[in-house]
Amino acid sequence: MSFLRTNPRATARLRMATLVAVPVLAFSVACGGGDDSADGAKKDDAIADVPDAPAASAAKGESKPNTRPAGKSAFYDAQMKYVQCMRTKAGYKDFPDPTLSGYLDTTKIDELASRLGRNIGTKDGKDRLCIPAQQAAMMAEPKRDQQKDYESMLAHAKCMRDNGVSKFTNPTMSSGNAQPGGDPNPASPSIDPESPSYKQAREACKSKLLDGLEGRQ
Structure with a gap:
């Protein structure tokens, strides 16, 4: 039975190649692992932290906060108090609501005046009892351009x-x-x-x- 004889120089070269290949393989695995784990996790975290876009929020049915300026709301409320005064103390029970922006609806007021046969306009009402409410509404009007x-x-x-x-x-x-x-x-x-x-x-x-x-x- 014969044995295969190995050249000592070839054996040495084979060992050297093996020693070089192992660190390269380890480095490649480390880099690949970094992409799939650490960096990947960071990327996933970054995506998760991005807030929903408006369209996405709307698609989810999330409600939007009221963005109407506070000044406009205060103006509308003040005008409503004046309107209530005109309906009760002044005796004009059909005095119209203000518009959504808070201004008096002069078209409807004129229609009411025409129907009643008198010019009520934006007056202060019976016995001038609505003057304070009217002045408060004027003071609450937002600044105009x-x-x-x-x-x-x-x-x-x-x-x-x-x-x-x-x-x-x-x-x-x-x-x-x-x-x-x-x-x-x-x-x-x-x-x-x-x-x-x-x-x-x-x-x-x-x-x-x-x-x-x-x-x-």
């Missing part, structure tokens, strides 16, 4: 003239505040707001006025 108000009333005044109310004057700016236009001589009116032509023009031009300006000009 006077330049935007002026531009809105200017467009409205031009529209009124274009629709047949030729004497309707432009607004003005005084000390940084927009002053309404309208009748050139309010003390001795030359424009009849109850005339069919005026009402028609007002209806055609009401979209020119920003919220809260209707009834002021």
Whole structure:
């Protein structure tokens, strides 16, 4: 029986290759393990920490907080107290609610005045009992952009003239505040707001006025 004889030099080279291969294999395993464990865990944690996007929250049916400005809410509440005063102490039980922004609904107020045959407008009511509530509502009104108000009333005044109310004057700016236009001589009116032509023009031009300006000009 014969035995296979191994070359001593070949044996030495084989041992050296084995010694080199083992550390390389260990290094490769370590790197691979890092990707699958430590770094992978960090990536998973990072993804888990990202808050839901608005669309995702909406899809889950999560409710959104009320974002309406506190000032607007306070203004609306103050106007409601004035409206309640007009309904009870002043005797106008059908006095309309304010709009959602808090401003009085002048169109509905005018309709009520016409139905009752008297001009209630935004007056203080019977025996002036609603003056405190009216003043409180005025104080609670959010600050307005006077330049935007002026531009809105200017467009409205031009529209009124274009629709047949030729004497309707432009607004003005005084000390940084927009002053309404309208009748050139309010003390001795030359424009009849109850005339069919005026009402028609007002209806055609009401979209020119920003919220809260209707009834002021």
